[in-house]
Amino acid sequence: MKRLVHAVAPRPWVNFAWNLAADLGEIGQRVADPRPRPWRVVHNVGGGDFYATGEAFFALFRDAVALKDDACVLDIGCGAGRLAFPICDHLGSRGRYIGFDIAPRALDFARTHVRGACAIELVHADLTNAEYARRGERADAYRFPAADASVDAALATSLFSHILPDVAVHYLSEAGRVLKPGGRLMLTAFLVTPADRDTLSAARLGLQPYGEMAFAADPHHPERAIGFDETSFLSWVEAAGLTVAGDIHRGDWRAPAATGGEFQDRLVLEKV
Numbered sequence: 371m372k373r374l375v376h377a378v379a380p381r382p383w384v385n386f387a388w389n390l391a392a393d394l395g396e397i398g399q400r401v402a403d404p405r406p407r408p409w410r411v412v413h414n415v416g417g418g419d420f421y422a423t424g425e426a427f428f429a430l431f432r433d434a435v436a437l438k439d440d441a442c443v444l445d446i447g448c449g450a451g452r453l454a455f456p457i458c459d460h461l462g463s464r465g466r467y468i469g470f471d472i473a474p475r476a477l478d479f480a481r482t483h484v485r486g487a488c489a490i491e492l493v494h495a496d497l498t499n500a501e502y503a504r505r506g507e508r509a510d511a512y513r514f515p516a517a518d519a520s521v522d523a524a525l526a527t528s529l530f531s532h533i534l535p536d537v538a539v540h541y542l543s544e545a546g547r548v549l550k551p552g553g554r555l556m557l558t559a560f561l562v563t564p565a566d567r568d569t570l571s572a573a574r575l576g577l578q579p580y581g582e583m584a585f586a587a588d589p590h591h592p593e594r595a596i597g598f599d600e601t602s603f604l605s606w607v608e609a610a611g612l613t614v615a616g617d618i619h620r621g622d623w624r625a626p627a628a629t630g631g632e633f634q635d636r637l638v639l640e641k642v
Contacts, residue, residue: 392417408450408479414502415450415476416528427527428456434616434638435523435554438465444514444521444548445469446541446557447529448492451480458486470495470515472503491515501532501593509533510540516548523554530559531634532593535584539606542639546610549641554615558634560585560597566624575623575633612639 389410399419400407408415416423431437431453439462448454448469458467465488471477472495481492493515498506524545530538545555562570562577562585570577570585575595577585583602586592607614619636622629 406479406483408476412475414473415452420450420452421455424452425456427525428453428460430636431457431523431525431556432460434556437523440464441522442466442516442520443468444516444524446514446524446526446545447471448477448480449473450476451484451492453525453527454480454484454490454492458484458488458490461486461488463487465489467491468493468516468521472497472499472506472509499532499593500591509537512540512544514544514548518547519550521548521553522550523556524549525555526557528558528634530557531595531597534592534596535581535598535602538598538603539609542606542610542612545639546612546641549612551641553641555612555639556636557639558621558632558636559603560595560621560623561600561603561618561635561637562597563600569624572626573624574627607639611642613642614638615640 392410396407405421407420437443437460439460441461443457443461443466445453445457445467448471451469454467454469461467467486467488468491469480470493474494477492477494484490484492495512496506497509497512498504499509526541530541533541549555560575560577566573575587577587577595577597578589580586580589580592580596583599584592585597587595604614615638619632621634621636622631623633
């Protein structure tokens, strides 16, 4: 049923309906928890509980990059600040948090509510994306708001799953530019292995081939949910001066149904 709705209804209507349903489902939680929460229909917030999801991913990020309290952190596609809250709470007065996103209303929420002892910079990237911002500059030429070799740790959650291959290549290159030697980037994505190709039609996320190196849930709207051929993606990683640190954590998007684990694949890249 969900795939049928996505296939026949205009994208803005589908997004509004799902986001509104999620917001209405959280009314009781908003009453019980006084912390400010962004509205999905306004702020383009991802799925799951805003604070619980942020804290869970922060714990993974903190451990993966050995995050110190004086680090400079770059949050690529920071949205409404789901990760900014715990990161800025962790960083001390010598730390620095830089987040950027294409959604101005999401950034407005983060600017209003994210606080911490560290320096905080939230930047609007005026870029185009068919799913989130139909007007703006080309993302495949965007320069991240950080100097060369100035970032200790970076993260990109649910970002590579919504950008086209040329943008993914460029963003990996930019990550390689801004990270210090030994600096790390934790990201999530849908990485399609040769073994996955034969079972894509039965996967929880039904990806279809999109060009030579990508797969899309809806080829007519690829930025809704896009995956990449893993071999191609890892070649882009290498070209960016990065290497995979540790194992790739496989998400349950490829399973027929939810398993209770993470949806997307997760990996850590290190600047060599």
